[in-house]
Amino acid sequence: MATVARRRGWEVSTATRPDSFQDLISAAPPDAILLDLQLGASDGIEQLRFLHTRNYRGNIVLMSGFDARVLASAQEIGDSLGLTIAAVIEKPARIARIEGVLLAIEQAPAKPQAATMPEPAGPRAILPHDIDEAIAAGNMALQLQPIVNAGGTVERAEALIRWWDPMRGPVLPDAFVSVAETDGAVMDRLTMWVAETAAQHYRRLAELGEPVQICINISGCNLRDADFPDHMAALRERMSVPWGGIGLEITESVAMHDLDATASVLARLRLKGFAVALDDFGTGHSSLTTLRRMPFSTIKIDKSFVRDLLTSNDSLTIVRSVIQLAHDMRLSSVAEGVENAEVAHRLIELGIGALQGYYFSKPLPFDAFATWLQENRAATSLGLARAAGEAHPQACPPD
Ligand code: C2E
Numbered sequence: 001m002a003t004v005a006r007r008r009g010w011e012v013s014t015a016t017r018p019d020s021f022q023d024l025i026s027a028a029p030p031d032a033i034l035l036d037l038q039l040g041a042s043d044g045i046e047q048l049r050f051l052h053t054r055n056y057r058g059n060i061v062l063m064s065g066f067d068a069r070v071l072a073s074a075q076e077i078g079d080s081l082g083l084t085i086a087a088v089i090e091k092p093a094r095i096a097r098i099e100g101v102l103l104a105i106e107q108a109p110a111k112p113q114a115a116t117m118p119e120p121a122g123p124r125a126i127l128p129h130d131i132d133e134a135i136a137a138g139n140m141a142l143q144l145q146p147i148v149n150a151g152g153t154v155e156r157a158e159a160l161i162r163w164w165d166p167m168r169g170p171v172l173p174d175a176f177v178s179v180a181e182t183d184g185a186v187m188d189r190l191t192m193w194v195a196e197t198a199a200q201h202y203r204r205l206a207e208l209g210e211p212v213q214i215c216i217n218i219s220g221c222n223l224r225d226a227d228f229p230d231h232m233a234a235l236r237e238r239m240s241v242p243w244g245g246i247g248l249e250i251t252e253s254v255a256m257h258d259l260d261a262t263a264s265v266l267a268r269l270r271l272k273g274f275a276v277a278l279d280d281f282g283t284g285h286s287s288l289t290t291l292r293r294m295p296f297s298t299i300k301i302d303k304s305f306v307r308d309l310l311t312s313n314d315s316l317t318i319v320r321s322v323i324q325l326a327h328d329m330r331l332s333s334v335a336e337g338v339e340n341a342e343v344a345h346r347l348i349e350l351g352i353g354a355l356q357g358y359y360f361s362k363p364l365p366f367d368a369f370a371t372w373l374q375e376n377r378a379a380t381s382l383g384l385a386r387a388a389g390e391a392h393p394q395a396c397p398p399d
């Protein structure tokens with residue numbers, strides 16, 4: 001069952017079937033939806049997807065008699081679809097709880113609600129060729145995000161690509177890197193552009209007296225090319241960047257299906273002085289087999305675990321175990337998605353090697369990053385002094 005509610009005295013309508021629910025929503029977007037995860041023959045997740053396709057901007061209260069894990073994962077799906085999940089309520093629910101949630105929604109500032117909810121009509125789908133054109137037109141840029149050691153020093157930064165398209169506006173990497181991956185040659189050109197731009201940034205920072213390692217993201221596709229380590233080493237030499245000036249991050253993917261070939265490319269990269277991090281550890285395809293077979297130097301713990309560290313025992317257990325795993329395998333560890341001081345301090349207490357996230361800085365254009373570096377050299381200014389003193393030192397090999 002789903003109940004939709006409009007403000008001004010909460011005019012309430014109820015739907016017990018998916019089709020009547022969707023009709024109700026399409027007729028006029030309500031201010032709030034109490035969505036039971038079991039909606040007749042359908043399920044609440046399908047309805048969340050429907051609300052996403054209709055660009056629903058109101059509040060959603062998820063309800064279920066299933067265990068808390070089901071509700072938590074439905075909430076995560078809603079969040080990742082960009083919906084506003086105002087609350088989750090386990091059933092059986094007391095009326096007072098529902099009233100409390102509705103009151104909180106009522107008192108929150110109203111968000112602009114689309115008068116109608118048109119079918120999303122985006123611009124033409126992105127093709128691999130568009131990515132080549134964007135590079136040639138100078139519409140791609142790298143932003144830099146600091147990676148802060150547990151002791152408070154900054155020796156690394158991650159380079160994240162940004163595309164400003166004149167027709168589409170800003171296009172996020174999640175929307176186009178997978179398109180580049182459909183055409184190996186385009187992905188190779190994109191990665192080499194990223195590597196060259198990162199090398200320029202390294203050089204400019206070194207000239208300013210701030211030589212931080214720039215870590216670039218590479219795709220599993222790049223590792224299919226047995227000569228990739230040679231191209232990277234030649235580029236580093238041509239750009240006069242020293243060993244260690246550029247690091248690599250890779251998310252395990254289906255493109256790494258040939259483990260032997262991938263392991264040999266990664267080993268050659270390490271031998272040529274590139275630190276290689278396993279990105280987004282704990283999600284997607286990342287597996288312990290990969291960790292055992294591939295010569296990574298660093299594990300980056302995915303932000304989904306870091307975000308919930310203080311509220312989810314499961315996430316805390318996973319993060320603690322991954323830090324211990326990294327320690328035992330003599331790998332360095334980085335937690336990404338650190339958004340506040342409490343999470344930073346907890347991670348340091350757990351023995352993390354380094355931290356990255358909005359708490360320190362969002363990804364920044366080059367000039368803003370250089371200024372940030374100059375202003376944040378001291379651990380105290382990064383708010384880590386207390387926790388750094390309490391940290392359990394982690395034995396890590398240098399990258
Ligand atoms: P990633 O490598 O795991 O990068 C971290 C992502 O988390 C970035 O998203 C960053 O902006 C975001 N982030 C950093 N700190 C926080 C935080 O505190 N909270 C939250 N919620 N997010 C945070 P972005 O820039 O949208 O990049 C998404 C993904 O796209 C990257 O994930 C990476 O896999 C890929 N990507 C980015 N740039 C490149 C690139 O140049 N080449 C390739 N092949 N992939 C790239």
Ligand code: MG
Pocket residue numbers: 158217249279
């Ligand atoms: Mg990364």
Ligand code: MG
Pocket residue numbers: 279280300302303336
């Ligand atoms: Mg990541």
